[in-house]
């Protein structure tokens with residue numbers, strides 16, 4: 001067992017290794033903020049006892065947030081949320097059929113009392129960023145980095161506006177920030 005002091009703060013789990021191409025964006029977001037995380041396959045359907053143990057032990061192991069991704073009949077995020085007091089962020093992974101609508105609806109419609117914060121279909125990057133924001137509520141340095149990140153987004157969007165206005169130069173109605 002990892003010591004809580006140096007161990008991962010975020011658990012990124014998924015129903016299968018086939019979810020990783022989608023889920024790795026969550027890990028990349030956490031890397032950008034230098035947040036420690038662990039990655040594993042934990043399937044509610046295929047390894048229910050291990051899944052329950054993972055959820056039950058998560059907070060004692062020092063995790064603060066769980067990001068759970070699954071596709072199809074995606075019961076993993078909700079089942080983890082039912083056995084842990086930690087915030088759970090669900091990522092609907094799109095599969096070959098139904099475009100991820102099945103995954104989305106399986107995750108998002110939780111019964112009252114058992115919340116799962118569901119991001120968009122394949123929205124693993126936002127799951128990582130939301131986990132960072134949750135951790136930032138208790139960490140001033142991380143909060144400052146999140147503000148910087150938001151400013152960068154703002155700068156990029158402003159630049160996009162400039163580019164678009166240049167492209168359509170002469171069309172007077174464009175650009176609220178001229």
Ligand SMILES: Nc1c(C(=O)O)ncn1[C@@H]1O[C@H](COP(=O)(O)O)[C@@H](O)[C@H]1O
Pocket residue numbers: 014015016017018019042043044045046069070071072073074075076077093095
């Ligand atoms: N939805 C779940 C759960 C679960 O919710 O417990 N366990 C596996 N799966 C999903 O099955 C899909 C196909 O898995 P395989 O590629 O292993 O056949 C994956 O998207 C996985 O998340």
